[in-house]
């Protein structure tokens with residue numbers, strides 16, 4: 001079985017209010033999974049239930065094929081890294097990393113070997129005698145990670161471990177975490193509300209919405225084949241444009257009759273197109289730019305369609321376009337996503 005994790009109809013209620021609704025999923029041995037979603041969707045609760053810090057209300061959790069939902073946290077073989085990693089300020093890096101081993105009564109020689117190995121993995125070998133106060137934020141975060149991996153856990157659980165770091169450090173730590181995972185190979189579950197973190201680190205991303213799975217798929221599929229309008233507007237920055245249209249069997253039209261794209265769909269539907277997939281400079285659509293943001297590599301243009309609805313276009317040629325200019329553009333048919341307007345679920349294959 002290896003170190004698989006299975007969530008079998010897991011539910012959680014606080015004071016009678018359900019926050020996780022019968023969630024089922026399976027993580028493979030050695031996989032790097034991200035749990036992504038907006039604030040309050042249940043990410044931390046889900047992770048705490050895997051770790052055993054929070055009891056489940058119903059369902060089963062299996063680690064390596066064994067039911068663990070009634071086991072104490074220390075008997076589940078998980079180690080957790082939190083956003084607020086709370087190192088012991090009066091202890092050296094070495095003592096911080098080795099504390100859990102000392103408490104567990106691991107003999108001194110083995111303790112030192114394992115501390116040295118964990119410090120090597122996070123590249124803190126030269127810092128073992130320092131106090132946390134003499135480390136940078138990123139180095140402190142690495143001590144927290146070393147403290148987790150020194151226990152040689154079957155499963156590594158991370159709850160927003162990078163969100164206290166500045167943007168540059170976060171990028172560096174992302175690459176380090178990714179390499180670390182390749183080196184130690186523990187099944188890893190990483191909670192974040194940052195889509196970039198989820199998309200870059202994880203092999204698969206579980207996107208939660210109000211305690212339910214919206215989509216559990218590879219980063220590629222989340223971006224290219226979003227299962228719902230929720231996923232479509234959560235993944236990607238700026239988010240996908242969603243436009244209510246009607247198909248007549250050969251084209252998708254706005255209420256005023258304007259043809260937005262050629263397509264065989266018939267009936268009312270929500271058309272999705274990413275700002276960066278709209279082609280500017282040619283095409284049958286013409287609109288006035290209401291607002292322009294120059295982001296260096298491209299420009300973000302807000303334009304108004306017939307009928308008043310606004311959409312965003314990300315254009316590499318944006319700098320040649322002024323605010324209040326009219327631009328030509330078109331929606332390539334192969335870039336069009338269709339969603340059921342009532343349910344929000346994906347409607348095209």
Ligand SMILES: Nc1ncnc2c1ncn2[C@@H]1O[C@H](COP(=O)(O)OP(=O)(O)OP(=O)(O)O)[C@@H](O)[C@H]1O
Pocket residue numbers: 014015019037038039040041042043044045046193
């Ligand atoms: N101990 C608790 N008692 C009551 N309600 C709780 C408790 N812990 C969490 N909740 C509720 O459960 C829901 C999910 O919370 P959770 O902390 O898992 O969200 P999250 O996805 O981690 O959010 P964030 O991104 O803000 O950290 C929220 O509505 C929250 O208010």
Ligand SMILES: [Mg+2]
Pocket residue numbers: 043044045
């Ligand atoms: Mg949380």
